[in-house]
Amino acid sequence: MLLRAISHRARPFMQSRCFHRERYGPYPYVDLGQGDRQQFPVINPANGEELCHIVSPTSEDVETAINNAQSIFDSGVWSKASVLHRSQVLSNLARALERKIPEYAVIETMQTGRTTREMNIQLGRLPEWLDYYAALLRTTNSYVAPTQGKLLNYVQRVPLGVVAQITPFNHPLLIAIKKIAPALAAGNSVVVKPSELAPITVLEFAELATEAGVPEGVLTVLPGLGSTTGKEIVQNPLIRKVDITAGTQTGRNIGTIVGGNFASFTAELGGKAPIVVFNDADLISAVNGTAFAAFVASGQTCVSGTRILIQNDIYDTFMSLFNEKVESIKRRMGNPMNPRSTMGSVISMNHLKRIEDMVMRTSGKIILGGGRMTGTSDLDGFDFSAGSFYSPTVIVGIEPEDELWQEEIFGPVVVVRKFQDEAEGVALANSCKYGLGAGIWTSDLSRAHRVAAEIQAGLCWVNTHHRNDPSSPWGGMKDSGIGRENGLEAFESYSQTKSTIVNIAPPDETRSLDDWFSDSPEGKRYG
Numbered sequence: 001m002l003l004r005a006i007s008h009r010a011r012p013f014m015q016s017r018c019f020h021r022e023r024y025g026p027y028p029y030v031d032l033g034q035g036d037r038q039q040f041p042v043i044n045p046a047n048g049e050e051l052c053h054i055v056s057p058t059s060e061d062v063e064t065a066i067n068n069a070q071s072i073f074d075s076g077v078w079s080k081a082s083v084l085h086r087s088q089v090l091s092n093l094a095r096a097l098e099r100k101i102p103e104y105a106v107i108e109t110m111q112t113g114r115t116t117r118e119m120n121i122q123l124g125r126l127p128e129w130l131d132y133y134a135a136l137l138r139t140t141n142s143y144v145a146p147t148q149g150k151l152l153n154y155v156q157r158v159p160l161g162v163v164a165q166i167t168p169f170n171h172p173l174l175i176a177i178k179k180i181a182p183a184l185a186a187g188n189s190v191v192v193k194p195s196e197l198a199p200i201t202v203l204e205f206a207e208l209a210t211e212a213g214v215p216e217g218v219l220t221v222l223p224g225l226g227s228t229t230g231k232e233i234v235q236n237p238l239i240r241k242v243d244i245t246a247g248t249q250t251g252r253n254i255g256t257i258v259g260g261n262f263a264s265f266t267a268e269l270g271g272k273a274p275i276v277v278f279n280d281a282d283l284i285s286a287v288n289g290t291a292f293a294a295f296v297a298s299g300q301t302c303v304s305g306t307r308i309l310i311q312n313d314i315y316d317t318f319m320s321l322f323n324e325k326v327e328s329i330k331r332r333m334g335n336p337m338n339p340r341s342t343m344g345s346v347i348s349m350n351h352l353k354r355i356e357d358m359v360m361r362t363s364g365k366i367i368l369g370g371g372r373m374t375g376t377s378d379l380d381g382f383d384f385s386a387g388s389f390y391s392p393t394v395i396v397g398i399e400p401e402d403e404l405w406q407e408e409i410f411g412p413v414v415v416v417r418k419f420q421d422e423a424e425g426v427a428l429a430n431s432c433k434y435g436l437g438a439g440i441w442t443s444d445l446s447r448a449h450r451v452a453a454e455i456q457a458g459l460c461w462v463n464t465h466h467r468n469d470p471s472s473p474w475g476g477m478k479d480s481g482i483g484r485e486n487g488l489e490a491f492e493s494y495s496q497t498k499s500t501i502v503n504i505a506p507p508d509e510t511r512s513l514d515d516w517f518s519d520s521p522e523g524k525r526y527g
Contacts, residue, residue: 040196045113045345046336046387054199056224062232065220069162069189070238072217079159079187087134090185093212094130100208104201108172111198113345114297115336126177132470133185136491150505157495159187164233166244169195169347170300176202178485179243186494191220193230197347199223237261248479266483266493268475270408271302271436274429279313281441287321293439293465295329295392298346299412303437303459303466307405308416309428315418326368326392334379341379345387346411352388355411362395362404364415369393400431426454435477439465
């Protein structure tokens with residue numbers, strides 16, 4: 001009943017409030033009408049029902065929105081606002097977001113197919129990012145550089161200008177806020193292109209930001225396809241930074257465009273995280289942690305633990321316990337709106353077909369799952385047939401050359417392999433082009449530090465997985481991207497240094513030193 005009520009409310013709401021375009025007037029949204037603008041539906045992947053239609057901006061709309069964002073930046077209403085003011089607005093937005101969490105969690109579940117138990121917990125933490133950057137903003141100081149001579153050189157951080165953010169479907173609001181918070185804190189105007197598969201909560205958040213005190217035009221959301229709207233945003237010469245979370249090939253394509261405009265670039269791209277379980281690991285903790293790493297969000301995270309490496313001596317015992325865990329996850333799958341349901345759908349039927357095709361091509365042996373889910377749930381009678389549900393899948397006997405070892409599948413599919421000793425475990429963990437996340441399970445503290453240092457990944461968890469915090473840098477090595485989200489690094493990446501150098505020497509000394517072209521070369525400044 002709740003699903004139906006939200007769906008009916010969302011449809012006319014999203015049709016009439018499509019995206020932020022004109023921010024000078026009293027209305028944050030403009031009804032674009034039908035015209036020649038493309039419309040696309042947002043589908044609930046758990047049941048195939050249409051939630052709403054989104055009107056996508058034209059090329060002219062994109063240009064108008066970015067020009068407007070630049071005008072707002074140039075006006076200084078946000079870019080030159082005091083640190084105290086920007087910090088207070090971000091804190092106000094955090095409190096407003098807290099009140100909206102239950103509503104947004106329902107929408108997130110509907111547009112992604114992920115379970116409500118996941119979305120309530122995940123969204124409940126999002127105000128932390130706004131609070132963190134509100135606090136960081138108040139504590140970040142300019143400094144005086146130790147410049148030689150009678151000069152005062154003070155260095156400030158100033159915003160970049162108009163920045164673009166391309167966000168994905170798997171964590172629609174989480175990843176958007178991870179990017180938006182530091183960008184706003186630094187004083188930029190922000191243009192966001194959310195995934196066309198799950199744009200609703202990002203649109204909702206943009207309106208909430210305006211209500212909380214972010215000036216109109218500072219945060220603009222332009223929903224549309226990546227190949228059209230996304231490309232038009234990132235290639236605009238007014239964009240001074242692009243921050244994306246996407247697949248590796250998309251990152252390469254966008255990086256080429258961004259480089260041509262001499263803009264900054266942050267890219268969190270693909271991943272194929274190894275989970276290395278040593279003989280001395282606490283088995284129950286390792287099994288539970290590995291299952292979480294592999295199947296949270298239906299395996300649709302860039303740090304999903306999809307390559308499981310088990311040391312020989314515990315392989316049989318681990319696999320027996322792990323398989324029991326996977327079977328229990330499948331037994332308790334049901335309606336994603338059911339708080340007891342363990343795992344939801346993948347994002348779309350197209351995505352489901354891609355997973356099916358990759359699994360069909362593997363050289364490994366499928367011991368659990370391996371196909372689309374149909375029929376009804378044992379948990380609550382929910383009908384899987386209309387949704388894009390894929391069974392949690394375990395594959396063994398796989399070689400590192402296999403596609404499922406090397407390529408991101410973005411679904412609830414894991415491959416498992418034995419290893420003999422620490423050196424082989426590290427070598428297998430690194431035998432992949434990606435280097436975003438990795439997990440290590442061991443009770444040996446020395447080994448934990450030693451192996452973590454050797455694994456080529458920007459994020460390495462020991463005896464846990466997928467821990468995230470606004471203060472903790474997040475990003476990858478190798479083909480997993482460039483730059484970092486979170487922490488001081490993200491804040492600084494949305495600003496640039498500006499040196500102001502003031503001559504404080506008395507006039508007579510200045511006259512002598514700066515008379516570079518006098519007859520006498522003595523006493524001249526050196527640079």
